[in-house]
Amino acid sequence: AQKITQTQPGMFVQEKEAVTLDCTYDTSDPSYGLFWYKQPSSGEMIFLIYQGSYDQQNATEGRYSLNFQKARKSANLVISASQLGDSAMYFCAMREGQGGGADGLTFGKGTHLIIQP
Amino acid sequence: DAMVIQNPRYQVTQFGKPVTLSCSQTLNHNVMYWYQQKSSQAPKLLFHYYDKDFNNEADTPDNFQSRRPNTSFCFLDIRSPGLGDAAMYLCATSRETTLRDEQYFGPGTRLTVT
Numbered sequence: 001a002q003k004i005t006q007t008q009p010g011m012f013v014q015e016k017e018a019v020t021l022d023c024t025y026d027t028s029d030p031s032y033g034l035f036w037y038k039q040p041s042s043g044e045m046i047f048l049i050y051q052g053s054y055d056q057q058n059a060t061e062g063r064y065s066l067n068f069q070k071a072r073k074s075a076n077l078v079i080s081a082s083q084l085g086d087s088a089m090y091f092c093a094m095r096e097g098q099g100g101g102a103d104g105l106t107f108g109k110g111t112h113l114i115i116q117p
Numbered sequence: 118d119a120m121v122i123q124n125p126r127y128q129v130t131q132f133g134k135p136v137t138l139s140c141s142q143t144l145n146h147n148v149m150y151w152y153q154q155k156s157s158q159a160p161k162l163l164f165h166y167y168d169k170d171f172n173n174e175a176d177t178p179d180n181f182q183s184r185r186p187n188t189s190f191c192f193l194d195i196r197s198p199g200l201g202d203a204a205m206y207l208c209a210t211s212r213e214t215t216l217r218d219e220q221y222f223g224p225g226t227r228l229t230v231t
């Protein structure tokens with residue numbers, strides 16, 4: 001079973017609109033971290049936002065916010081006031097605690113976001 | 118300002134000819150990772166080093182090896198590249214391996230196998 005599911009392969013959004021990118025996850029570990037990364041066509045993965053499984057509040061970073069619904073195992077990324085430069089692939093990723101040190105990230109398949117003028 | 122550097126950005130190799138990809142970091146992070154990202158797919162972790170301790174993912178083919186001679190450098194060696202190994206190879210670092218330790222990625226090396 002997939003650990004990270006991103007159901008939107010591609011999205012077109014008008015500039016200045018808000019956009020929500022969906023992410024659901026699957027884990028039995030009570031300790032985990034959820035990340036969103038942006039990957040422009042240049043290839044570099046850029047960290048956007050982090051949410052810990054025990055964090056009481058939803059994470060926010062500038063125009064990015066994370067709608068964390070733990071019971072539903074979802075961690076949707078919300079981008080407010082979208083800009084042309086937001087056009088990129090967006091990946092949701094998870095790191096599990098595994099009872100001790102955490103290892104690498106498990107990524108979803110990504111959503112290709114295109115912002116239209 | 119470069120933090121995670123990968124060389125070369127583009128690499129072409131022949132089927133079966135060994136190739137080495139390199140990664141260096143100026144962050145002095147303890148952990149270095151290698152991910153493989155095939156076209157239109159999610160990045161997949163191959164292995165990582167915590168300092169000099171090597172951690173291989175269970176499904177990483179034996180054809181892939183790695184070396185970390187010091188804190189700053191990490192190499193990915195593909196002993197006999199096949200056509201299926203054509204991909205973007207991403208190097209990443211993190212300070213530690215706690216849950217909230219962000220991973221910093223390099224720009225990647227795009228490998229073509231002819």
